[in-house]
Each structure stands twice: as structure tokens, then as C-alpha cells.
Amino acid sequence: MNRPAMSADPAASDATQAASRAAELLKGHRASIDRLDAILVYTLAERFKHTQSVGRLKADHDLPPSDPAREAQQIERLERLAREADLDPEFARKFLNFVIAEVIRHHEGFQSPEA
Numbered sequence: 001m002n003r004p005a006m007s008a009d010p011a012a013s014d015a016t017q018a019a020s021r022a023a024e025l026l027k028g029h030r031a032s033i034d035r036l037d038a039i040l041v042y043t044l045a046e047r048f049k050h051t052q053s054v055g056r057l058k059a060d061h062d063l064p065p066s067d068p069a070r071e072a073q074q075i076e077r078l079e080r081l082a083r084e085a086d087l088d089p090e091f092a093r094k095f096l097n098f099v100i101a102e103v104i105r106h107h108e109g110f111q112s113p114e115a
Contacts, residue, residue, distance in 0.1 A: 006059070055107035065107030071100050 058065060075096055082092035 025106070044099075047099075048106075051103045052106060052110075056109040058107055059110040064103050065111055074100070 055065065057063075075093055077098045078092045079089040084087040
């Protein structure tokens with residue numbers, strides 16, 4: 001009579017099953033991260049399309065490329081949203097400061113004579 005082979009070490013079998021479950025969970029998390037990264041990229045692209053329109057409008061009407069009052073409001077707003085979303089507000093502030101600096105750089109480019 002053929003009997004299925006029994007593992008000599010049940011703990012090893014349990015560990016293998018646990019590792020397999022962990023690998024599947026990891027795969028699921030990574031797939032979600034990949035989708036969210038794509039959303040971030042496309043969202044940033046859409047945002048920059050609007051800020052480029054703002055930059056052209058500012059250049060056409062001789063408005064300054066930077067609006068410190070608006071930037072401060074946006075940073076405060078994003079920090080509040082970050083707290084609501086359980087995201088580190090300091091990280092959110094740094095991220096928005098980076099984005100704002102890039103937007104201002106684009107706006108300055110629109111205002112140069114060769115733009």
C-alpha cells in the first residue's frame with residue numbers, strides 16, 4: 001500500500017507554508033504599491049499640466065512666478081490633509097515644497113525672453 005510521504009519535521013512544513021503565505025501577501029502589497037505609483041505619476045503629470053498653464057498665464061500678465069501667500073496656504077492645507085490621512089505632515093510638507101520649487105522653476109522659464 002502506498003502512503004503519502006510524511007514530513008519528518010512538521011515544524012519545517014509549517015514554516016514552509018507560512019513563508020508561502022507571506023510571499024503571496026508580499027506579492028499583493030507590491031502590486032498595490034505599483035498601482036499607487038502609477039496613480040502618483042499620472043496625478044503629478046496632470047497637476048503639472050495645470051501649473052504650466054498657470055505659469056503661462058502669469059508670464060502673459062507679468063505676474064511673479066512665485067506666490068508666497070498661496071504657497072503657505074497650500075503647505076498648511078497639505079499638512080492638515082496629511083494628518084487626516086495618517087501621513088507624516090513633515091513628509092507632506094517636504095514633498096509639497098519640492099513640487100512648489102519645481103513649479104516656480106517652470107514659471108520662471110516661461111518668463112524668460114526665450115520662452
